[in-house]
Every structure is written in C-alpha cells, then in structure tokens.
Amino acid sequence: MALSQLIARETQAFLETHPKSAAQASALKQHWLFGAPFHWMNDWAAPIVAEDGDGAVLTDIDDNTYDDFCLGDTPGMFGHGRPEIARAIAEQARRGATFMLPTAEAADVGALLAARFGLPLWQTTLSASDANRALIRWARAVTGKAVIVVFDGCYHGMVEDCFVELRHGRTRPDAGLIGQVFDMTRTTRAVPFNDIGALEGALAQGDVAAVLAEPAMTNCGMILPEEHFWKRAQALAKKAGALLILDETHTLSCGPGGATQAWDLAPDALVIGKAIAGGFPAAIWGVSAELGHKIQSWTAGASPANTVSTSTTVAGEGAGGPRTGRSGIGTTLAGNAMGIAAIGATLRELATPEAYAAMLAGAETLVGKLRDVIAKRALPWCVVHVGARAEIVFAPAPPKDAAAMRPALAQTELNHVLHLYLMNRGVLIAPFHMMMLVSPVTTAQQIDRLVAAVDSFAAEYLQESAA
Numbered sequence: 001m002a003l004s005q006l007i008a009r010e011t012q013a014f015l016e017t018h019p020k021s022a023a024q025a026s027a028l029k030q031h032w033l034f035g036a037p038f039h040w041m042n043d044w045a046a047p048i049v050a051e052d053g054d055g056a057v058l059t060d061i062d063d064n065t066y067d068d069f070c071l072g073d074t075p076g077m078f079g080h081g082r083p084e085i086a087r088a089i090a091e092q093a094r095r096g097a098t099f100m101l102p103t104a105e106a107a108d109v110g111a112l113l114a115a116r117f118g119l120p121l122w123q124t125t126l127s128a129s130d131a132n133r134a135l136i137r138w139a140r141a142v143t144g145k146a147v148i149v150v151f152d153g154c155y156h157g158m159v160e161d162c163f164v165e166l167r168h169g170r171t172r173p174d175a176g177l178i179g180q181v182f183d184m185t186r187t188t189r190a191v192p193f194n195d196i197g198a199l200e201g202a203l204a205q206g207d208v209a210a211v212l213a214e215p216a217m218t219n220c221g222m223i224l225p226e227e228h229f230w231k232r233a234q235a236l237a238k239k240a241g242a243l244l245i246l247d248e249t250h251t252l253s254c255g256p257g258g259a260t261q262a263w264d265l266a267p268d269a270l271v272i273g274k275a276i277a278g279g280f281p282a283a284i285w286g287v288s289a290e291l292g293h294k295i296q297s298w299t300a301g302a303s304p305a306n307t308v309s310t311s312t313t314v315a316g317e318g319a320g321g322p323r324t325g326r327s328g329i330g331t332t333l334a335g336n337a338m339g340i341a342a343i344g345a346t347l348r349e350l351a352t353p354e355a356y357a358a359m360l361a362g363a364e365t366l367v368g369k370l371r372d373v374i375a376k377r378a379l380p381w382c383v384v385h386v387g388a389r390a391e392i393v394f395a396p397a398p399p400k401d402a403a404a405m406r407p408a409l410a411q412t413e414l415n416h417v418l419h420l421y422l423m424n425r426g427v428l429i430a431p432f433h434m435m436m437l438v439s440p441v442t443t444a445q446q447i448d449r450l451v452a453a454v455d456s457f458a459a460e461y462l463q464e465s466a467a
C-alpha cells in the first residue's frame with residue numbers, strides 16, 4: 001500500500017469513528033477564527049473535540065478514549081482533572097479569584113519555590129511566554145546591554161526576540177513570524193546548540209545581556225546537551241557578564257527541581273510554565289539573590305546600569321531617584337489568588353518525589369520498548385529521552401543541533417500519518433512533533449498500547465516502503 005493510500009485509509013477510518021467531532025468542527029468554524037478558540041488546536045492530524053480528561057486518559061465527544069501522551073502539550077504533565085488542583089482552585093474561587101493583593105498562601109508558595117528550585121526570589125505570570133519576555137527585559141535593564149543569545153531551533157513562547165534562526169552561519173528572522181516590523185537580528189544572536197566555539201564567538205563583543213536556553217532543546221525535535229556543554233557554557237556566560245536564563249518549561253519533566261537540580265546547573269534565572277500550576281494558567285520566573293538585588297536596585301533608581309548602552313537600542317531613564325512611569329512588565333491577572341493556590345497544590349501534592357519516580361520509570365520503560373521496536377524493524381529512527389519526555393526522531397542517531405535535526409522534521413507526511421495512525425488506535429502524542437510525555441498516572445498498559453501502535457505502524461510503513 002502506498003503512503004498516500006495509507007493516509008486515505010486512516011483518514012476514512014477516523015471520519016467513521018468521529019462523526020460528532022466532525023459536526024462540531026463545522027460549528028466551530030461559524031464564530032471562531034480558524035475554527036477553534038486557539039489556532040494551534042488545528043494542528044492535530046485530524047479534528048477531535050474533547051469531552052473529558054481523567055489522569056492520562058482523554059475522552060472525546062464521540063466517546064472515543066485515548067491514552068494521552070500529549071497532556072495538553074505539557075500543562076497536564078501530572079494528569080488531567082487531578083482532584084488536588086480542582087479542590088485548590090475551587091476553594092480559592094469561592095473566596096475570590098483575584099484581588100491585586102497577595103494572599104497568605106503566596107508567602108508559603110514563594111518559600112516552596114525557593115526550596116525546590118534553588119533560587120531565592122520569584123514572580124508569577126500567566127504564561128511562560130510572559131515570563132521569558134519579562135526576564136529578557138530585566139536582563140537588558142540591569143546589564144545595560146541589548147543583545148540576547150539563543151540557540152538555533154529554540155522556542156520560548158510568543159517572544160518576538162527569540163524568533164530567529166541560523167542560516168548559513170548568520171542569524172535571520174524566522175521566516176514564519178507574522179507582523180514583525182523590527183529587525184530582531186540586531187539584538188538577538190542565534191548559535192548552534194552544543195557548539196561552545198560559536199557561543200564564545202557570540203559573547204565575544206561583551207554586548208550580551210543574557211543567554212536564554214532550554215537545558216535540553218525540546219521544540220526542534222529533542223536535542224540533548226553534550227557532556228560538559230553546560231559547564232562550559234555557564235563559565236563563558238559568566239566571563240562575558242551575560243546572565244544565564246534557563247527555560248525549564250518542558251524540562252521540568254526531569255525531576256522535582258527540573259533539569260537545573262537534576263543536572264546541577266547554576267542559572268541566574270529560571271522560567272517555568274505549563275505544568276507548574278497543574279494545568280491552571282500560571283507560570284513563574286525566579287532569580288538569584290544577586291540578580292534580584294540588581295533588579296530591585298534598578299527599580300529604586302540606584303543601579304548605574306539604567307540605560308541599554310549599545311548603538312542598537314536605547315532604553316531606560318537618567319540615573320538617580322526612583323523610576324517613574326510604566327515598566328511595561330506585568331499583566332493584571334498575574335499572581336492571581338487562584339493561580340497561587342494551584343501552584344501551591346502542584347508543588348505540595350502533584351510534583352512529589354514519588355510522582356517523579358513513577359514518571360521517570362514509565363518513561364524509561366517507554367523509551368526502552370520503542371528502541372526495541374526500532375531495532376527489531378531496523379528503522380532509520382532513534383528515540384531521544386529527557387526525563388519523563390521522549391521523542392521519536394526520524395534520523396538514525398540523535399542530532400546534536402537544529403541544522404542536523406531539520407531533515408528529520410521535514411518528513412511531514414510521515415509525521416502526519418503516524419499521528420493519524422496513533423489517534424485511530426486511541427493514542428495521543430503532541431501534535432506538533434513526535435513528543436510523548438509520561439505522567440505519574442500513566443499506566444504500564446497505556447505504554448504498551450502506544451508501543452504496539454508504533455510497532456504495527458512500522459510494519460505497515462516498511463511494507464509500503466518496500467513496495
């Protein structure tokens with residue numbers, strides 16, 4: 001059977017088992033731009049409309065159930081519909097959702113964050129995008145430098161500064177970015193991941209405010225840091241006077257304290273979104289005592305670094321006295337009482353050492369079994385594994401940077417049909433690429449069903465390739 005026939009067969013099978021989702025998809029087109037409340041919801045291989053989430057099981061409105069390894073693309077990492085979160089937000093909602101005031105719970109949550117992630121001072125936002133944006137701004141303000149360095153293939157949310165890519169050794173605006181009128185390449189430099197020489201070069205001019213990175217890249221396939229990469233990268237950033245901001249939004253799956261604690265990293269600042277409030281919309285960013293002091297001094301007007309002093313960008317006001325006017329950092333609902341309650345419940349009751357032990361063991365099992373399938377079928381694929389996350393990569397060995405990963409990501413037809421095939425067999429993985437996340441409530445049977453579906457797909461795919 002040709003690949004196109006396989007796609008046609010799977011599409012037909014999907015339509016037959018999802019009539020209500022199809023009807024609802026038409027209704028959604030009436031009043032939602034792009035036919036959904038948020039356009040990424042269209043990125044699935046076929047439309048489903050959710051009815052219910054319970055642990056690692058999702059049910060759609062046609063009563064199909066799925067083993068959910070997407071988990072909302074991570075916010076549901078600890079499982080859907082967890083009673084601990086439902087209780088925390090319901091109790092707070094009854095007493096008021098948001099006051100523009102801290103609640104007593106906020107002091108406890110701050111202490112929990114500090115103890116867990118090793119940085120003493122924290123702020124909340126509604127999304128990881130907002131947290132990254134805030135930290136980039138603070139980094140520029142307190143260092144007085146304009147440039148940020150990111151790794152080619154990065155994604156840090158809806159943060160314009162990061163929408164660049166490396167082409168022929170030069171930083172270029174990401175071709176897909178909509179409505180951008182500023183030339184980010186003047187203030188953002190992209191370097192290949194795992195390339196210490198390139199990082200050193202990017203930092204050499206001494207104009208870098210911050211290096212912003214995921215500890216392991218998870219948005220361009222998954223790419224692991226090579227041994228000693230972070231040790232050297234941290235030392236280079238420090239020497240150049242650039243802050244190191246680690247975005248742990250996805251690598252929180254590595255352990256209770258994220259990759260930072262699991263791998264003994266030493267960032268100046270951390271960002272964690274998505275799962276940090278058990279699926280409730282909240283994110284956090286934290287800073288070292290030194291950076292926190294600089295930020296608070298800057299706000300009070302005492303810091304000398306009050307102007308971003310490159311020829312490319314000038315911001316800030318004259319020295320002396322508390323700063324007035326609008327900082328441009330913050331949104332009204334940030335730090336709302338429900339979000340704080342949800343973060344507290346997540347840290348105390350969901351993101352426990354026991355939960356991580358289960359997630360990490362489940363992911364080990366999943367990765368081992370997927371690798372067995374790949375070996376048994378002699379597929380030119382590999383599996384990259386970071387904590388409770390795993391990714392099938394359509395390349396024989398794990399790529400070490402985005403340039404090496406791109407050919408694997410370009411296999412869009414294969415990506416599409418594998419997703420569709422899995423959906424037809426009751427398995428969801430992240431719609432954007434081949435990412436699978438194991439929650440503490442994911443069962444061994446769910447892992448086996450995912451592996452069996454990949455195996456039977458591989459058999460059919462290989463038959464088709466041989467034909």
Ligand SMILES: Cc1ncc(COP(=O)(O)O)c(C=O)c1O
Nearest residue numbers: 127128129155156157249250273
């Ligand atoms: C590493 C990383 N940082 C930040 C974000 C942005 O998160 P949000 O879309 O919740 O703002 C994402 C989203 O995928 C991400 O993967």
